[in-house]
Amino acid sequence: MSRRGRWIPDQHGAWAMLVVPFAAGTFLGDPSWLHLPLFVCWLLAYVTAFHLQQYVRLRRLSRNPRAAGRHVRPLITFGAVLAVVGVPLLVLRPWLLVAVAAALPFCAVNTLYALRNRERALVNGLVAVVPACGALLMALRLGGGSLGDGATACAACLLYFAGTVLHVKAMIRERRNPRYLYGSVAYHAVALVCVLLMNPLWAVLFAFCLLRAAFLPGRGLRVKAVGLIELGCSAVLLALLLGSAG
The missing domain is CATH 1.10.357 (Tetracycline Repressor; domain 2)
Structure with a gap:
């Protein structure tokens, strides 16, 4: 090393x-x-x-x-x-x-x-x-x-990154465990509903996250590819949060 x-x-x-x-x-x-x-x-x-x-x-x-x-x-x-x-x-x-x-x-x-x-x-x-x-x-x-000004954006980050933790496990370490796949899909479906209530524009990203949680596991993606997808989604999240300012 x-x-x-x-x-x-x-x-x-x-x-x-x-x-x-x-x-x-x-x-x-x-x-x-x-x-x-x-x-x-x-x-x-x-x-x-x-x-x-x-x-x-x-x-x-x-x-x-x-x-x-x-x-x-x-x-x-x-x-x-x-x-x-x-x-x-x-x-x-x-x-x-x-x-x-x-x-x-x-x-x-x-x-x-x-x-x-x-x-x-x-x-x-x-x-x-x-x-x-x-x-x-x-x-x-x-x-x-104020803390109130950032509460919704913070909640969106929590929903997104918690979903990333679950999705990456379903893709890599727990890829042979169907419970992680089903749990990830269920979580992202709930997260999508929550974000729709916050800001419908943000829901576009979360809808994509639901699709990737449902269809990417089992596709044999390399770890690097999984990471790049998550980095791209993170960048989109930041752009959406800042784009909704004001």
Whole structure:
């Protein structure tokens, strides 16, 4: 594994979930220079938590002490930079402490799943979706918007990314388990109805997501192709959220 691969998480699907809600919240409000350090802190918090979770998992499970040890330097480095950038931001905007406190329980659950070596569990993935989508509200609040202003967009993100977690499992790790296929289709049908009540324009994307949940599993798509489709859908989601602003 390359040095970059050891420092930067290879969970490619997580990056869209980190970027899209934050970007939506930023541009649904009034972007300011403070969004840049907040975004840096947001990404640093993710990679710091990732290395912490890998450290506790491997320290418990691996017989090779180097397996857990290789996460120590990234954990300390990213954590230190997070503190350097984040503390001044908290001084400038103390209400961000509430956002941090709200995210910690979800991070704790993810860490517990890592400790038990069950990171790929469906519940663990769904738990991670909540603070990621909550970043929309955090970024919007920083830009002068209210939580109520972003509630519908945040709900749409939650519905979309929760569906992505379920769909990707039905496509890859659980592709031989029909319950995941049926569950994914049922979920996306319900999500489509919910989004129709929010904004009929957004429902165009969710209708496509329902079709891809029903017809793509079992087609033998490569993992890269699955990822590219999800990245494209995430980009469309962001465009729809921003296009409906105002």
